[in-house]
Amino acid sequence: MLTKEFKNQNSLKNMQNEHFDLFWFILDDSFPLLVVEMNSLTINYANKKFYKELEIESMEPAQNLEKLLCTSLLNENIAELLKSVRLGKNQKKNLHFASKTSTPKILTGNFFRWIDKENLPQVMILFTPGEKTPYHAPSQKVTFTEIIRSEIEKTYHLLRKIQESEQNLIFAHNTSLADMSPNLQQHLHSALSKLSMVRSFIDLQDFTNWGTPVPVHVSSLLQEVKDSFLTIWPDYRGCFSLDASHDLPESVILAPRTISCTLIILLEGLMNFCKTTHIQVNASRGITRGNLFAVSLLVHAQFDSETETGRVIDSSADHCSMHELLGTVKELILHQEGKVLLKQLDENSFYFHFTINALLPNTSNQEKGSAMLTTASCQEMEPEQTVSEPCSKTFPENTQVLVTGDVDQNQLEMKEQLSKFGITATFEQSCNGVEELLKSRPFDLIVMDFQMPGLNELNALEIIRSANNTSIAEIPIIILGSSASGNAKKLCINAGADAFFNKPYQLNDLRPIMIALVETYRARMTLYDEKSYNHNTEMEKYFDLTSLNEISEGDKEFTFTMISYFVEHTPLALENLISRINAQDWPEVRQIAHKLKPQLIYMGIHSIQEDVELIEQYSNQKIHLDLIPAMAAKTEKHCLLAIEQLKEELKNLEM
Amino acid sequence: MKILVCEDDFMVIKAIEHKLTREGYLVVVANNGKNAKEILNLENFDLVLTDLLMPFTGGLELITFIREEKKLTTPIIVLSKVGNEETIIQAFKLGADDYLTKPFSPNELSIRVKRFSVKK
Numbered sequence: 206m207l208t209k210e211f212k213n214q215n216s217l218k219n220m221q222n223e224h225f226d227l228f229w230f231i232l233d234d235s236f237p238l239l240v241v242e243m244n245s246l247t248i249n250y251a252n253k254k255f256y257k258e259l260e261i262e263s264m265e266p267a268q269n270l271e272k273l274l275c276t277s278l279l280n281e282n283i284a285e286l287l288k289s290v291r292l293g294k295n296q297k298k299n300l301h302f303a304s305k306t307s308t309p310k311i312l313t314g315n316f317f318r319w320i321d322k323e324n325l326p327q328v329m330i331l332f333t334p335g336e337k338t339p340y341h342a343p344s345q346k347v348t349f350t351e352i353i354r355s356e357i358e359k360t361y362h363l364l365r366k367i368q369e370s371e372q373n374l375i376f377a378h379n380t381s382l383a384d385m386s387p388n389l390q391q392h393l394h395s396a397l398s399k400l401s402m403v404r405s406f407i408d409l410q411d412f413t414n415w416g417t418p419v420p421v422h423v424s425s426l427l428q429e430v431k432d433s434f435l436t437i438w439p440d441y442r443g444c445f446s447l448d449a450s451h452d453l454p455e456s457v458i459l460a461p462r463t464i465s466c467t468l469i470i471l472l473e474g475l476m477n478f479c480k481t482t483h484i485q486v487n488a489s490r491g492i493t494r495g496n497l498f499a500v501s502l503l504v505h506a507q508f509d510s511e512t513e514t515g516r517v518i519d520s521s522a523d524h525c526s527m528h529e530l531l532g533t534v535k536e537l538i539l540h541q542e543g544k545v546l547l548k549q550l551d552e553n554s555f556y557f558h559f560t561i562n563a564l565l566p567n568t569s570n571q572e573k574g575s576a577m578l579t580t581a582s583c584q585e586m587e588p589e590q591t592v593s594e595p596c597s598k599t600f601p602e603n604t605q606v607l608v609t610g611d612v613d614q615n616q617l618e619m620k621e622q623l624s625k626f627g628i629t630a631t632f633e634q635s636c637n638g639v640e641e642l643l644k645s646r647p648f649d650l651i652v653m654d655f656q657m658p659g660l661n662e663l664n665a666l667e668i669i670r671s672a673n674n675t676s677i678a679e680i681p682i683i684i685l686g687s688s689a690s691g692n693a694k695k696l697c698i699n700a701g702a703d704a705f706f707n708k709p710y711q712l713n714d715l716r717p718i719m720i721a722l723v724e725t726y727r728a729r730m731t732l733y734d735e736k737s738y739n740h741n742t743e744m745e746k747y748f749d750l751t752s753l754n755e756i757s758e759g760d761k762e763f764t765f766t767m768i769s770y771f772v773e774h775t776p777l778a779l780e781n782l783i784s785r786i787n788a789q790d791w792p793e794v795r796q797i798a799h800k801l802k803p804q805l806i807y808m809g810i811h812s813i814q815e816d817v818e819l820i821e822q823y824s825n826q827k828i829h830l831d832l833i834p835a836m837a838a839k840t841e842k843h844c845l846l847a848i849e850q851l852k853e854e855l856k857n858l859e860m
Numbered sequence: 861m862k863i864l865v866c867e868d869d870f871m872v873i874k875a876i877e878h879k880l881t882r883e884g885y886l887v888v889v890a891n892n893g894k895n896a897k898e899i900l901n902l903e904n905f906d907l908v909l910t911d912l913l914m915p916f917t918g919g920l921e922l923i924t925f926i927r928e929e930k931k932l933t934t935p936i937i938v939l940s941k942v943g944n945e946e947t948i949i950q951a952f953k954l955g956a957d958d959y960l961t962k963p964f965s966p967n968e969l970s971i972r973v974k975r976f977s978v979k980k
Contacts, residue, residue: 756875756966763878770870799913802941804871806963 604628604723605647609636609665610654610685619652622712636665643669643677649723653702655686655693663700670701676730681722685710747847749809750854756807765858771808772848772855775801779841782820786837794824794833801840810847813840861977862886862903866896866910866922867939872962876909879966880973893917897925900932907976908936909960912947920951927955935976939964 606623608630623630633642636653651669655662662684672678684697684705694705703722706715750764757764778797785793798821805814816836823829863885867873873889880887888903890896894916896908908926912919919938926932938951938959948959958972 752963756878758879758882758966760878760882763874767871767874770874774870799941800869803869803963807871807875 600626600628600720601649601723601727604649606630606650606652606719607633607639607642607648608652608654609633609639610656619712626716636661639665640668640672640677643672643680644674647676648680649726650719651680651682652719653682653684655684655697655705663696666697666700666702679726679730681726683715683719683722747810747812747843747850748854749811752809753807761858765855767807768851768855768858771804772851775804775844775848779844782837783841786833789830791824791827791830795821798824805844808847808851810843813843816840861906862888863907863909863973864888864890864896864899864903864905866890866893866908866914866919868892868911868914872911872939875966876969879969883970883973885973885977893919893922893925896922900926900930904932905934907973908934909939909973910936911939912951920947920954923951923954923956937972937976 604627606628608619608623609632620630620632631642631648633639639651653662653665666682669680669682670678681703682701684693684702685708686693686697686705687708697705704718753764753767757767778801782794782797782801785797798817801817802814802821805811805817816839820833820836820840823833863880865873865876865880865887867876867889868891873891877887877889888899888905890899892914893910896910897917900908908922910919910922917925923936923938926934926936935957936951936955938948938956939962940948940951940959941962948956951959957976960969960972
């Protein structure tokens with residue numbers, strides 16, 4: 206495996222003497238002119254602007270493009286160029302491009318369809334634009350980095366196939382690794398390092414068969430994937446990354462194309478995000494019941510007999526009530542002990558983020574213990590097949606566990622067993638004041654005994670999850686409850702618990718989950734530390750007066766007036782906002798949010814500008830009203846913090 | 861040059877007033893469309909800057925009042941938020957001359973206003 210980096214065409218030219226079988230371009234203005242001559246392969250690409258600068262009137266079609274797959278995310282000029290190529294002598298059947306309205310998914314689809322499995326490219330270059338390139342549909346709130354990440358993931362998949370056939374490959378991109386976000390870097394390295402682990406399950410996907418819908422036994426297929434995966438990666442505990450773009454067909458849920466699409470996504474998720482339990486689903490456009498069903502299908506891995514026989518939520522309707530559908534999906538996910546955040550961005554798109562406890566510990570036996578992964582096949586397991594075996598994996602060094610609740614027989618036993626596992630457990634009678642305890646010393650995991658009616662536990666969950674300090678807010682929490690406690694499980698998971706176990710339990714069943722949660726938490730904290738360490742000092746300031754200073758042009762009196770007004774009037778506006786939300790007076794909520802917006806801009810309170818915008822949008826369209834209270838709470842919190850800091854600023858101005 | 865600013869947000873008013881006064885314009889503020897109508901019945905202006913979404917009488921109504929009832933040709937600049945294109949188009953149909961999307965930079969405001977003072 207060879208990874209090369211280059212930032213411009215000059216460095217690309219330095220690679221002239223190397224042989225490449227395939228170029229994959231995602232082009233935009235970050236390549237104003239690209240002329241590559243390597244062996245007999247010549248690629249010309251230019252945009253209009255560049256030609257204009259050179260005073261060249263017409264564009265010459267590119268030459269010898271038979272080995273070039275060019276995809277354009279953004280730039281209509283590229284499409285024009287490619288059109289001219291298509292119309293010219295050099296039209297080749299293997300030339301594909303996507304219009305600027307294409308989604309990354311379509312690009313990837315083109316890509317995979319183009320690849321000849323029998324004759325894989327030996328050496329490939331992937332070009333990607335710079336991070337500053339705007340995405341073609343900004344309303345989707347998808348950053349270009351995310352798009353690129355998505356594309357790179359898709360490419361990895363190809364790389365894996367190549368790796369499998371033991372051929373050589375060059376992966377190159379026009380952005381220096383140093384310029385990438387730490388997250389992306391990590392994914393890149395992690396995916397690269399795991400390439401050698403993928404073998405058998407690749408065959409499950411047939412990229413060339415996108416044909417007529419046929420009945421596919423999804424659950425057995427998925428089980429097959431999972432088994433293959435666990436065979437080659439026995440200690441996997443991670444998550445799924447799913448992307449349900451509009452190119453998933455609506456009415457052919459059980460068609461091979463859907464299956465391969467979703468499997469690709471699933472496998473990529475498994476491969477690339479093994480250190481987190483977050484799942485992000487971006488259903489970008491054209492939301493249909495079919496698309497969402499496909500998503501929920503994968504998320505839950507829930508293929509019951511009804512779905513196998515083709516019963517989907519609705520296989521025929523093109524578009525349906527988003528509310529109704531999201532509600533259904535949300536319910537399903539909650540049922541699967543996941544956490545859901547749904548944000549509607551506009552009429553046709555929404556952002557769908559949820560966490561699901563899809564832990565896949567190192568043997569299938571834990572599935573019963575965790576009761577977390579509920580594929581149909583798991584449900585079908587016979588009890589005797591799921592008898593727990595001792596888990597060989599050990600807790601990370603110096604694991605600190607906090608156990609809250611009455612120390613009954615079970616917990617005394619737990620204490621003893623935990624000490625055998627070599628971890629330090631601290632026992633607290635009650636979960637009241639747990640946040641203070643967490644502030645005073647670090648813990649890796651909380652095990653909470655759910656005591657009816659459970660108000661203390663739910664309250665503690667809420668306090669922990671809304672803590673400012675990420676290391677507290679993200680600490681894994683396991684709830685020990687009773688099946689008799691009604692919807693306690695749902696309430697706890699919804700309030701932020703990571704897992705819920707019914708009593709009586711076997712600690713051996715809990716152990717792999719506990720280990721996985723601790724490891725994931727530590728990995729996430731390390732990543733977080735790396736990512737945010739340098740920003741922390743800046744982040745602590747909740748306002749930014751750059752914009753106001755620009756307006757004031759040095760007039761301190763004006764600055765003082767503006768800040769004073771904000772400090773004086775905003776608390777009342779916030780109070781009003783919260784009270785109107787409680788009263789479900791949405792026109793008024795919209796009005797308050799609308800008025801708050803410019804003020805936040807003047808005071809530079811960037812952290813909540815988007816929230817306030819969404820509050821205005823949601824209350825106006827009367828959608829996702831359930832998301833508004835949380836956003837308003839965040840707005841209030843950040844504003845009040847900013848106001849406290851601004852009061853200091855006023856004192857400075859007075860002096 | 862005398863400018864009527866019709867806007868209900870205190871901070872936006874202050875920002876506009878601050879910039880325009882510094883540039884030597886005479887600024888009169890109305891807090892809503894109704895208030896602006898009353899002022900317009902008493903005084904003449906060289907330019908009107910108006911928000912669209914306001915209590916009582918909105919910006920569109922104010923534009924109609926200026927063009928239809930008062931038959932004034934006073935240039936009107938509409939202040940609007942991003943994404944409100946349809947309303948802006950409507951404002952143009954009713955007789956608005958230009959628009960500024962909020963939040964705007966002081967220089968942008970200054971340039972737009974200057975354009976009309978030069979025309980004058």
